[in-house]
Amino acid sequence: MAARNEWTFQVGSMTCMHCARAVDEALGEVLGVESSKTDHAARRSVVVAAASVDSAALVAAIESAGYEVLDRSSKPLA
Secondary structure (H helix, E strand, O other), X not given: OOOEEEEEEEEEOOXXXXXXXXXXXXXHXXXXXXXXXXXXOOOEEEEEEEOOOOHHHHHHHHXXXXXXXXEEEEEEEO
């Protein structure tokens, strides 16, 4: 199995489920993203992606959807 990372992003400016869906759709367009789950109430997005995916690409996707990344962290997955 290829190496993967789990990224957690704190996302600002989300106010509804449509916002969360927009973030998930934008993240889903990044090559190497396996899944994303965004919760507008928690203002958090959790992304599982190939280890080769750069966090800058994920941040750019979130920002292209019209939202801001307030914080981020990552951890490798086995």
